[in-house]
Every structure is written in structure tokens, then in C-alpha cells.
Amino acid sequence: MDFEIRDERKPQGPRRLVAERAAYFQLMEQGYSTREAARIIGINLRTGKKWRNGHHSPGKGKKPVPSIYPVPGQQSEEAVDRREPASRASRYLREEERIHIADRVREKASVRQIAAELGRSPSTVSREIRRNRRPMPKGGFAYQPFHAHRRAERRRGRPKVGKIGQCSELRDFIQDHLTMRWSPEQICQALRTRFPDRPEMHVVHETIYQALYVQGRGELRRELTRALRTGRAMRRPRRHADRRINRPVKNMVMISERPAEASDRAVPGHWEGDLIIGRNGKSAIGTLVERSTRYLMLVHLPDGHTAYATRNALASTVQALPHHLWRSLTWDQGSEMAAHRSFTVATDIPVYFCDPASPWQRGSNENTNGLLRQYFPKGTDLTTHAPEHLAAVAAELNSRPRKTLGWETPAERLAKLLATAS
Incomplete structure (x- = not known):
């Protein structure tokens, strides 16, 4: 001065x-x-x-x-x-803009008028007044621009350490379960179940995704992205999948004729099936998912995935569970099920077929196939996997908690069914 x-x-x-x-x-x-x-x-x-x-x-x-x-x-x-503020240089309100807002508020101007004068959105001005107004000793509130500016500056302190980076115990728990191929949402639910009275151990799944993908955070090891279902090192927008070629099977019974009890998943025993294909389409693994419990069974196909090889492998696999847990099987219109009638005669299990290009009609099976790609990547030879390995993979997936099951596991749900039947 x-x-x-x-x-x-x-x-x-x-x-x-x-x-x-x-x-x-x-x-x-x-x-x-x-x-x-x-x-x-x-x-x-x-x-x-x-x-x-x-x-x-x-x-x-x-x-x-x-x-x-x-x-x-x-x-x-x-x-x-102050009614002619300078042009703004950033998306954050400047001090002179807050002074202008205070002047116009005292003059009883509307929020939209103030926003138009500042070249801002009305919601920006409304939110600014609501967040940064000051309670007065005699009651009520007043918007004071310098006080509001100081409050806004204090809130904008960056960079901030994320919640995962602040707690080593939380970080280790998440990393251990990502290594076990748990999804971020499953990990978040497990944290709330295991540490119900410790809010510092509670996160949402988006926090885990950002710790993996957002540059500069470094809260989780980058290589853990390979343990995610997609295995991507970067996020990318979804795109439309290529439509499948329609290969009709003779004498199909369509899904519209399937019993109504299969649709609401109330009655167990209705299964969905498909194949995951290996390199050059020369190898495959069959997948069977029970609609009610989401229980998974993998079918070993050492002799290829022709119609008769698939029929024989499926007929052998269904014998592992009691007959009352096999009420129907829903499949897509792939040529591997061309022998579906002889399969039904041998096992007494009716087979229903989905409409063309309608994978959502077998949603549980499609979701499970995506999970299995973490174990059996595309473009690999699937004949190298022995039946013991397939059983171990199925057991690992059946021991994961599922949100749709109230965070129970498919193995627990199936055990309840077997106990009730006995």
C-alpha cells in the first residue's frame, strides 16, 4: 500500500x-x-x-x-x-463473477437473469448460491461473495489421495480378490459383509475401476486389469456385436413353447447351454448353467463338437446330478445341436431353441461364457484342458457370491436344493 x-x-x-x-x-x-x-x-x-x-x-x-x-x-x-463481469477463462466461477451474483441477488434478480449476464448455466448459479451461502446470526442466509470464494477454493484442493490409496488393508484385500478373478462388484459386497462396522473399508465398484484405469492414481497395480473379465488395459465404449449367421436345425421346438415355470426361475431344473469355441473353430467346451441357482457345469469335448460328439458328451454330463434337476435345456440354433431329438430320447430332457440373434433369451449362459473367457481365452486350443481342470474352473466359479442370488454362491443354492430333496 x-x-x-x-x-x-x-x-x-x-x-x-x-x-x-x-x-x-x-x-x-x-x-x-x-x-x-x-x-x-x-x-x-x-x-x-x-x-x-x-x-x-x-x-x-x-x-x-x-x-x-x-x-x-x-x-x-x-x-x-460489477454488472459487466470480465469474460470467464475456466469452468470454475471467478471471484468477480461471485461478486456479480451477490449484487444481483440483492437486487432480487432471478437466477436465469444472472446466468444470462454471466454466460453460465442457470443450474451453475443456483448451485453456487445454495452451496456457498452463509447462515446469519439472526436467522436466514446471505450470499457473501468473498466468503463464498474462499469456501470454493478450499473445496477444490487437488490432487487428493483416493480411498484405496489411504488404507493399505483395503488395497491388499482388493488386490488379493482381483487375483482370484472376483469382479469389483463382488469385492465391494464382500467388504461390506466382512467389515460391517468399518466404513473406511467400504467402497463402490466404480472406485475400484478408477483405481485400475485412471492415469495418475496408481492405487492398484496396473497388471491386475488382466484379472478382470474383459482383460482390457483401457476402458472403451461398447459396440454392437456382429450378428450371427442363422443355421437352422431341423424339428426345433422354439423357446415360446417352453413351460412358463422356466421363465420366472422359480422352479429349479431348467438349464441353458452353449459352446465356447477355441482357435480356428477346431476345439470347444460345452457350458451348462442352471437358471435358478446359476450353477455351472462344463462339458469336455475331446472328440470335437460335431452334433453326435456333443450329444454323447451332454448325455454323459447330465448323469452327474439327480434326474429331478433336469427339466429342460435351452440352446441357440447352433448346428452342434442337430441331434437334439436323439438326446431327448436318451435323457428324457426336452430341448428348446432360442430365436435367431437373441442371446438375451439365454442371459445366464451368455454371462457365464464371458466369465469363462478369463480361463479359456479366445484364439487358444481348448483340447489341452483336461476334465479335471474343467471341474476345477467350474468349482471356482460356483464358489463366487452372486448379486442376483442375494450374494449367495451357486454351490450353496444347489446344496440347499439337494438337501431339501433328500
Whole structure:
């Protein structure tokens, strides 16, 4: 400040306090409160408030005085009217814009009018007033621009350490279960179940995805993305899948004729089936998923996936469970089920076929096939996997908690069914 502060703070009469006013606003820019700035300059608190807020009720016969802000380097009585704010340089509100909002709020202007004057969205102005207003001692709220600006600046402190990075126990738990190929949503539910009274151990699945994918966070090891179902190192938008070629099978019974009890999943014993294909279409593994329990069985196909090889392998696999748990089988229109009638004669299990290009009619099976691709990647030879390995993979998937089962596992649901039947 290029002037000497008055030691004797007496009323100055009609004297124009140009230098004091410039120093007052300089202190306000530095974050001083109205009261502290007025004390340093040596002016009355009411004078400082008039300089900052304007004087809208000066008395009879006098014009209102808007709030003023001295032009930098100008030592005169001229001031800038805050109703013409400078153009904005960022998506965050600047201090002069908050001053403009405060002026117009006192003048009872609408939020949309203020937003139009600032070139902002009405929701931005409304949210700013609601978040940063200040409770008054006598009740009610007031929007004070300098107080609002300080609050906004404090909230914008970056960068912040994420929740996973703050807690080593949480990070280790997540990394261990990602290694076991659990999905982020399954991990989040397991955290809430295991640590019900520790909110610092609770996260949502999006937090885990961001810890893996967002650059600069480094809260989880990058290589753990390979343990996710997609195995992608980067996120990418979804795209439409290629439509399958329709290869009709003779004498098909369509899914529209399947019993209604299979649709609502209330009665166990209705299964969905498909193949996952290996390199060059020369190898395959059969997948069977029970609609009610989501229990998985894998079918070993050492002799290929022709119609008769598939029929024989399926007929052998279904003998592993009691007959009352095999009420129907739903398949797509793949040529591997061309011998479906002889399969039904041998096992007494009716086979129903989905409509063309309608994978959602076998949703549980399609979802499970996606999970299995973590174990059997596309473009690999599937004949190298022995029946023991297929059984181990199925057991691992059947021991995962499922959201659709109330976070029970398929193995637990099937055990309940078997116990009830016995």
C-alpha cells in the first residue's frame, strides 16, 4: 500500500478516501474479512460494507450506488460497475463473477437473469448460491461473495489421495480378490459383509475401476486389469456385436413353447447351454448353467463338437446330478445341436431353441461364457484342458457370491436344493 495508514481514526467528513478504498479492496483480494480490512485501513465497518456491497437505499432524493471495485493502477474516484463481469477463462466461477451474483441477488434478480449476464448455466448459479451461502446470526442466509470464494477454493484442493490409496488393508484385500478373478462388484459386497462396522473399508465398484484405469492414481497395480473379465488395459465404449449367421436345425421346438415355470426361475431344473469355441473353430467346451441357482457345469469335448460328439458328451454330463434337476435345456440354433431329438430320447430332457440373434433369451449362459473367457481365452486350443481342470474352473466359479442370488454362491443354492430333496 503506497499511503500511510491513519493512526487517528476520526470521521473525515466529505473527504474522498480514494487511496484507502484501493487498499481496502486489495486486502479483500488477499482474503481478509470485511471487519479486518476496515480495521487495518482505519475506516468504519459500515463504510467498508458500502464500498463492497453498494448503497441501495441512500435516502430520499438520492440515487442508489452500486458496489464498486477500483480499476488496477487507477487512483481516481472512477470504479468499475460489477454488472459487466470480465469474460470467464475456466469452468470454475471467478471471484468477480461471485461478486456479480451477490449484487444481483440483492437486487432480487432471478437466477436465469444472472446466468444470462454471466454466460453460465442457470443450474451453475443456483448451485453456487445454495452451496456457498452463509447462515446469519439472526436467522436466514446471505450470499457473501468473498466468503463464498474462499469456501470454493478450499473445496477444490487437488490432487487428493483416493480411498484405496489411504488404507493399505483395503488395497491388499482388493488386490488379493482381483487375483482370484472376483469382479469389483463382488469385492465391494464382500467388504461390506466382512467389515460391517468399518466404513473406511467400504467402497463402490466404480472406485475400484478408477483405481485400475485412471492415469495418475496408481492405487492398484496396473497388471491386475488382466484379472478382470474383459482383460482390457483401457476402458472403451461398447459396440454392437456382429450378428450371427442363422443355421437352422431341423424339428426345433422354439423357446415360446417352453413351460412358463422356466421363465420366472422359480422352479429349479431348467438349464441353458452353449459352446465356447477355441482357435480356428477346431476345439470347444460345452457350458451348462442352471437358471435358478446359476450353477455351472462344463462339458469336455475331446472328440470335437460335431452334433453326435456333443450329444454323447451332454448325455454323459447330465448323469452327474439327480434326474429331478433336469427339466429342460435351452440352446441357440447352433448346428452342434442337430441331434437334439436323439438326446431327448436318451435323457428324457426336452430341448428348446432360442430365436435367431437373441442371446438375451439365454442371459445366464451368455454371462457365464464371458466369465469363462478369463480361463479359456479366445484364439487358444481348448483340447489341452483336461476334465479335471474343467471341474476345477467350474468349482471356482460356483464358489463366487452372486448379486442376483442375494450374494449367495451357486454351490450353496444347489446344496440347499439337494438337501431339501433328500
